[in-house]
Amino acid sequence: MNEEQFVQALKEQGIELNEKQIAQFAKYFELLVEWNEKMNLTAITDAPSVYLKHFYDSISAAFYIDLSGQKTICDVGAGAGFPSIPLKICFPELDVTIVDSLNKRIGFLGTLAEELQLTNVHFVHARAEDFGQNLLYREKFDIVTARAVARLSVLAELCVPLVKLGGIFISMKGAAADDELADAKKSLSILGAIIKEEHSFKLPIENSERNIFVFDKEKKTPKKYPRKPGVPNKTPIQ
Structure with missing residues (x-):
């Protein structure tokens, strides 16, 4: 997916990029490749794949959920900024907080936000469980x-405690997502979330499966969650 195809594909989904936004994505790609030579940000570095598998894929949540207006969004373990930075470029009014456990990645994201002239973007170096x-x-x-x-x-244990009552948790998954949803049913219920929407689609060009789950936060999360760093991964809620 080249830049022109990217812009057109988003337009078909009702997201029209202006010249500034198109330039921001071009600069994002440039910085991603440049920093990737110094640290491991992504295995995908050719422009067509970055535009499809990182940029377009990140924005796909907005095809189903209204992200316009001054909403607060938290991206847990964003790595090189996906999905929150592409969403922020498309919807500048979003107030974005990114938490990541690796300080070097936070350094990259801080530089990225500065170079792209993004405002209301906050970076926190922390383990998701502590956060x-x-x-x-x-x-x-x-x-x-x-x-x-x-x-x-x-993931539910790391994300749902951060969602305000009445807010939503969006999980972006590839194939075999239904199995994950079935496994997570109990943990989601304990944490206070309920499935609201399920969306399945194919990524353009390569036709790989993508799934987006949207959960409503219905009740407060018990204080014990999330548990200490490493525990959710070793012993998920059963």
């Missing part, structure tokens, strides 16, 4: 999302 217990952030966000971080049963 979810921090009262500054716990149950404070309209939207919490994560992409390619962990199985849903684990």
Whole structure:
């Protein structure tokens, strides 16, 4: 997917990029490749794949969920900024918080935000489990999302505690997502979330399967969650 195809594909989904936004994505690609030579940000570095598998894929949540307006969004384990930075470029009014456990990645993201002239983007160096217990952030966000971080049963424990009552948790998954959803049913219920929407689609050009689950936060998360760093991954809620 080249730049022109990217712009056209988003337009077909009702997202029209202006010249500034197109330039921001071009600069994002440039910085991603440049920094990737110094540290491991992504295995995907050719422009057509970055535009399809990172940029377009990240924005796909907005095809189904209204992200316009001044909503707060938290991206857990964003790595090189996916999905939150592409979403921020498309929807500049979003107030974005990114948490990542690797300080070098936070360094890259800080430089990226500066170079792309993004405002209201906050970066926190922390383990997701500790971040979810921090009262500054716990149950404070309209939207919490994560992409390619962990199985849903684990991911739910890291993300749902951050969602405010009435907010949503968006999980972006590839194939075999239904199995993950079935495994995570109990943990989601304990954490206070319920499935609201399921969307399945094929990524253009390569036709790989993608699934987006949207969960409503219906009740407060019990104080014990998330548990200590490493515990959710070793022993998911059963």
